Amino acid sequence: MGLVLELEGPPGHVFAEIVRLLPDGRNWLISDPEGAVVIAREEGNLVREAIFTALDDGTYDIEVLAGMGVSEIALQGLVGTALFACVLAIVGAWIWGPTGLMGLAVGVCLAGTVPAMVLAVGQRMLDPGRDAGAEKQLERAMRMAIAECKRAKLVSVE
Secondary structure: OOEEEEEOOOHHHHHHHHHHOOOOHHHOEEOOOOOOEEEEEEEOOOEEEEEEEEOOOOOEEEEEEEEOOOOHHHHHHHHHHHHHHHHHHHHHHHHHOOOHHHHHHHHHHHHHHHHHHHHHHHHHHHOOOEOHHHHHHHHHHHHHHHHHOOOEEEEEEO
16 A cells, blocks of 8 residues: 545546646656556656555555666567577477477477566566665655645545
8 A cells, every 4th residue: 555545536637637746747657547547657767656546445545666677678688588488499399399299289388488487587687676765755756746736635654
């Protein structure tokens, strides 16, 4: 749980108004305000996100996340490596694997699992994790924006 709010008016549009009240609010991209979950994202030096969801009791929750992000070149390299691993798995199953339907089953299984393992390991290696200091800063900025917004009221912070 993050910041719990009570809102007056259409919730997605009030959330968009809160995001626009952030100090750099014009740089944020906001997903469809009519959706069940609205995500606002800003990619500068840090990747910062605010996730807006409805709670069961009629209030709304804003969760803030921040991290360094991953370079596009590293992601493309990871996908290329996974595709190469897929080709190697298929060729290896074809050359050294059993023949007939069993060989087809082994090849399909390897072609699906080997790239998935490469992607899982690569994701662990590339992921820089979350930045707790930047999240605290974003939470403070979000509180200030909520205080400035006339249609939102902060209920509790957990």
